[in-house]
Amino acid sequence: MSESFRIPDEISISDVAQTAGVSVATVSRVLNGHTNVREPTREKVLAAIAASGYRVNELARNLRTAESRLLLTMVPDFGNPFYSAIVRGIDSVARQNGYFMLLCDTGADPGRERSYFDLLRGRRADGAICLDPAAVQKALAEEASALPWVACCEFDPAAGVPYVGIDNHQAAGDAVRHLLGRGHKKIALINSGHGYLYGRQRAEGYRDALSAAGIEADPAWHIDLDTLDYAAGEAAAHTLACLQNNRPTAVFAVSDTLAIGVINGLRGAGLRVPDEVAVVGFDDIAVAAQIDPPLTTVAQPMRELGETAANLLLKRLRDPHAEVPGVLLPHKLMIRRSA
Amino acid sequence: MSESFRIPDEISISDVAQTAGVSVATVSRVLNGHTNVREPTREKVLAAIAASGYRVNELARNLRTAESRLLLTMVPDFGNPFYSAIVRGIDSVARQNGYFMLLCDTGADPGRERSYFDLLRGRRADGAICLDPAAVQKALAEEASALPWVACCEFDPAAGVPYVGIDNHQAAGDAVRHLLGRGHKKIALINSGHGYLYGRQRAEGYRDALSAAGIEADPAWHIDLDTLDYAAGEAAAHTLACLQNNRPTAVFAVSDTLAIGVINGLRGAGLRVPDEVAVVGFDDIAVAAQIDPPLTTVAQPMRELGETAANLLLKRLRDPHAEVPGVLLPHKLMIRRSA
DNA sequence: CTGAAAGCGCTAACAT
DNA sequence: ATGTTAGCGCTTTCAG
Numbered sequence: 001m002s003e004s005f006r007i008p009d010e011i012s013i014s015d016v017a018q019t020a021g022v023s024v025a026t027v028s029r030v031l032n033g034h035t036n037v038r039e040p041t042r043e044k045v046l047a048a049i050a051a052s053g054y055r056v057n058e059l060a061r062n063l064r065t066a067e068s069r070l071l072l073t074m075v076p077d078f079g080n081p082f083y084s085a086i087v088r089g090i091d092s093v094a095r096q097n098g099y100f101m102l103l104c105d106t107g108a109d110p111g112r113e114r115s116y117f118d119l120l121r122g123r124r125a126d127g128a129i130c131l132d133p134a135a136v137q138k139a140l141a142e143e144a145s146a147l148p149w150v151a152c153c154e155f156d157p158a159a160g161v162p163y164v165g166i167d168n169h170q171a172a173g174d175a176v177r178h179l180l181g182r183g184h185k186k187i188a189l190i191n192s193g194h195g196y197l198y199g200r201q202r203a204e205g206y207r208d209a210l211s212a213a214g215i216e217a218d219p220a221w222h223i224d225l226d227t228l229d230y231a232a233g234e235a236a237a238h239t240l241a242c243l244q245n246n247r248p249t250a251v252f253a254v255s256d257t258l259a260i261g262v263i264n265g266l267r268g269a270g271l272r273v274p275d276e277v278a279v280v281g282f283d284d285i286a287v288a289a290q291i292d293p294p295l296t297t298v299a300q301p302m303r304e305l306g307e308t309a310a311n312l313l314l315k316r317l318r319d320p321h322a323e324v325p326g327v328l329l330p331h332k333l334m335i336r337r338s339a
Numbered sequence: 340m341s342e343s344f345r346i347p348d349e350i351s352i353s354d355v356a357q358t359a360g361v362s363v364a365t366v367s368r369v370l371n372g373h374t375n376v377r378e379p380t381r382e383k384v385l386a387a388i389a390a391s392g393y394r395v396n397e398l399a400r401n402l403r404t405a406e407s408r409l410l411l412t413m414v415p416d417f418g419n420p421f422y423s424a425i426v427r428g429i430d431s432v433a434r435q436n437g438y439f440m441l442l443c444d445t446g447a448d449p450g451r452e453r454s455y456f457d458l459l460r461g462r463r464a465d466g467a468i469c470l471d472p473a474a475v476q477k478a479l480a481e482e483a484s485a486l487p488w489v490a491c492c493e494f495d496p497a498a499g500v501p502y503v504g505i506d507n508h509q510a511a512g513d514a515v516r517h518l519l520g521r522g523h524k525k526i527a528l529i530n531s532g533h534g535y536l537y538g539r540q541r542a543e544g545y546r547d548a549l550s551a552a553g554i555e556a557d558p559a560w561h562i563d564l565d566t567l568d569y570a571a572g573e574a575a576a577h578t579l580a581c582l583q584n585n586r587p588t589a590v591f592a593v594s595d596t597l598a599i600g601v602i603n604g605l606r607g608a609g610l611r612v613p614d615e616v617a618v619v620g621f622d623d624i625a626v627a628a629q630i631d632p633p634l635t636t637v638a639q640p641m642r643e644l645g646e647t648a649a650n651l652l653l654k655r656l657r658d659p660h661a662e663v664p665g666v667l668l669p670h671k672l673m674i675r676r677s678a
Numbered sequence: 679c680t681g682a683a684a685g686c687g688c689t690a691a692c693a694t
Numbered sequence: 695a696t697g698t699t700a701g702c703g704c705t706t707t708c709a710g
Contacts, residue, residue, distance in 0.1 A: 012703055012704085013704065022680075023680065024681090024682095024703090024705090025680070025681060025705080025706080026679085026680060026681075028706085029679095029680085029705095031704090031705095032705080036679060036680085037679070037680085038679060038680090041679080041680080055460045056461060056703085057402075057461060057462050057703050057704070058458075058462060059401050059402045059702085059704090060686090060702070060704040061461075061703080062398050062686095062704090063396075063398045063399050063402050063702090063703080064685085064703080064706085065704085065705070068463075070463075072441075078417060078423050078442070079420060079423035079424065079427070079625070081418060081420060084417050084418035087417065087444070091444055100443075100454075100455075102411075102441035102442065103417070103441065103443070103444070104439075104441060104442070105427065105430055115439075116439075119397075119439065122394060122395060122396060122397030122398070122400075123396050124397050124398060124401075230626060230629045234629070260626065260630075263629075264629045264631070267631060286418070286568075286569055287599065287626055289569075290569045290573070290599050290600060290602075290630075291599075291603075291629075291630055291631070292606060292630070292631050352687060352688065353687080353688095361697085362696065363687090363688080363689090364689080364696070364698075364699095365695085365696060365697075367688070367689055367690085368695095368696085370689095375695060375696085377695060380695075380696080395687085395688080396686085396687050396688070397688095398686090398687080399686070399688040399689090399702090400687080400689075401688095401702095402686090402688075402702050402703070403687080403688050403690085403701085403702055404688085404689070404702090405702075
């Protein structure tokens, strides 16, 4: 089972030093690739390491060097495919720069988010990227503002935290104008809860595009949801379908998951998409192009969003005093068959 | 470099001790909730902590206590919704037991998986749950077998690593028998690459169910893919659709993402589901019930899978010598409209 | 080129 | 009840 009751890897640098017949300093030098070690010595050390199966205790190293080379990414819900492409972008630049990226699911809960920020405070991670709702971020804005983190997708430009995202107001306007261009005048909005900044911005974009066209929306067409589940979208569609006398002919959902649920709900209510009701979504997640009819939606540059966020963070890590800008990336309307 | 440039939170336990006029031991005692501290003393310490904004350096604490209370979960691709429910199960039991769970995306790459295992070796995490392909796990089986980890969904019963999963052979058989029961005799199999154990097991389940019914499958109906992308399923559907003289009337895909792609591809080829071709998937991800037609699929108990994996790991952490069993959880065929 | 020694921030005996 | 002290395993001056 085991040596004589010590688990195999209780070997420390001094054990290695001893069997190699050198000092711990020398072992440390070869461990870190320092050049000032004579070849024979280095080889002795390497041999001792190999023979013992020694592994650096990163905890000790991190304590000494005061860095962990770990980055955290916090998402409100990693069940939402929207985040995966972003996270992959973050991961790839982190990796290229010698960092590990670890993902945390906060469930959009301030308490949980806070606990992950504690990993930062406790020096167990060097920095973080937060995709949580702006409201959640705000909950710890003051106390966390000194911490090395950046906001992605959701951000408060006034918070003094570096961020990257898109112009949601404009993007929502583009979606609505596309619907307008197809002759729709009765356009519903299916939005997420008020915790999300993007929700407020897209709602404004929707409203502004409508009023610019001289159209006034029926309040009954404006539905606020507290989740982005498919099921929530489905339920919203039923609500809309029941508006007998004044049913909208189009709906703009602020998330593809919602939009997909809406299409399903419409189908359940016997309404055909896009003939009777057109639907446009937001994000352009992978499955959006797979469903029937393929979803017209506003594509976010997900991978670039992630890469940019990671680069901003890295920059901030290199120079804590650097002015890190907020950046907005371009979106793009993907016209498919649902609208 | 620093000294005069110290960032605000360079405060250590001894600073606190000093301003509180006590020893570091006492500060440590109140930090850890030990009872043998007089109330007035405790209050002095608490005040000093609050005044300074002091935060425990977890790195130092971890080094001293030799545990990090961090758990790692490695997935081959967190873009696949199948994993999110499992991960959520893991997360919740980890949290209940005072552990943080952090997610790693290995991209099914042995090199990356290895680097995450290094976090374990370097004592930066206490344990891990691995959902990677069995082949990837195997790549480091020997060297990693001493490490505290468990396998989830993908596992090699002979590897000596605790695991949890389902009976893939049986589950695939159930799917195929359902198709058989509907009168299908020409049933295609769309499988993932050979790296996945579940792929081999489900292929066998498929074959066995078929031969038990006295049916021999045309080799052209057996398509192996090297990804689970929607697009791959779509492409496979086209291949199948082109089998003019001997086109299958049903397809069993080993993943819902594949099945959804297949349905889309079939539609593109002008074939109606389920009338002309029936489709059954595997996993029962959230979107499976949303598409048209709703997908018939084999549901895995995803959340329980995750919870069980976490419990096995925790058990192993508590007692490294405990015999931790392999466990198989029940699956369930969800009959919807696609087959 | 190599070693001795200090110390990162904390916890836990061991004293008092 | 509180303080003193010895490390956890490592990196890094500072000497030689």
